[in-house]
Amino acid sequence: MKFNYHFVIATLFMFLGYSSYSQERKILQFSGIVETVSSGLPVGYTTITNESFRNEAHMANNEGFFSFVAHVGDTIRFTSVGYETYKFVVPEISGDRFSTAIVMKNLIVELPMVTPYPWASIEEFNIAFMNLEVNSDNVIRAKRNMSKESIDAMAAVMPRSAEEMHNYNVNENHRGLSNKVINQRFANPLLNPFAWGSLIQQISKGKQGSKKLDY
Template sequence: MKKFLLYFLLLSAPYAVHAQFDKLKDSVVQFYGVIMTADSLKAIPAVSVVVKGRNQGTFSNDQGVFSMVVLKGDEIEFTSVGYKPVLYKIQDTVRDNQISVIQLLVVDAQYLPATVIAARPTREQFERDFINTKVPDDNIEIARQNNDAAKRRILSRSLPANSAEAASTFLRQSAQRYYYNGQAPPQNIFNPLAWADFIQAWKRGDFRNN
């Protein structure tokens, strides 16, 4: 029995190899054609014709003609600098083993921003622009400006009171309230010292909106 099976396999092997060869031969396609511009129908040389997903391809010659062997079901990509890429699909239902195409490529227009070319500035113009150029302040200059008296007053009004200042203010208000407990507190509108403090604060700009 084993000898019979071995003999049968030896006899059927050439037929299996032949069937696989016929199947592979039927799937091979000679793909060729010419690549031209879509607007003027001029031949485009050096166009890359590559099978997508497989390291296989070719280039078009000076007349835009190309030729390569592909398989049914392959996707062929045409790419060239200055043109939009095109993808061509080899259908599985193709009966012939040769396919010829006239592939048109559309120009990929890309507009660059306008460049203004100006004359070289004179020495006087360079010196004027160099002097009037605003140089940003460094950390030392920023620290010096923050230590200015007017700047410190502005910053002090925006800072919240710490615990010692809050406690001191609360104690002063409580002492004043207890001092005038049971009687009306005096009105500072008739106090010349209060008016003097108000005038000084007005001159300093304490009531100015920032």
């Protein structure tokens, strides 16, 4: 196994550079919370980049809280989708801990006005315009749409709605019950007016017959 001298040398220079950079400026624990300028709600998962130290990247949690090691004078960039980029310079303090609130503005982008058209090109618009029936007004179109042929064609392909099916079933049940009551009424001779008429005629004939027998 060959020993990689180039890797060791690069790592050594990187360590020395970091040590010299750290010795020049004070190290502190940089913490805070990212929130919106309008409502004060936290901006979760904000990307935080230390532009002054190798673009070291960090991320806030879902509540907008962050905490990492930085140096005095570092420029920290805060970016999030839908918000303007915000930069903050770590100030000089007496202690080794610094906390602050980062307030980000909502990004408002005004789009140019767009007028939608149902045609893909000017050529298609010209063709559609030339094929317009200028002499056909609303009354003629309404009569054409309400014609028997048009209604029959729509009825053949249009399914019945739930309300229509319900009304149809209610009417059919009512019609069936009505017919059943009528049939039962005429099946019972006591409820049949024709049967009562025949009975009265028979009684009258019986009385007349009895009077003839008395003479």
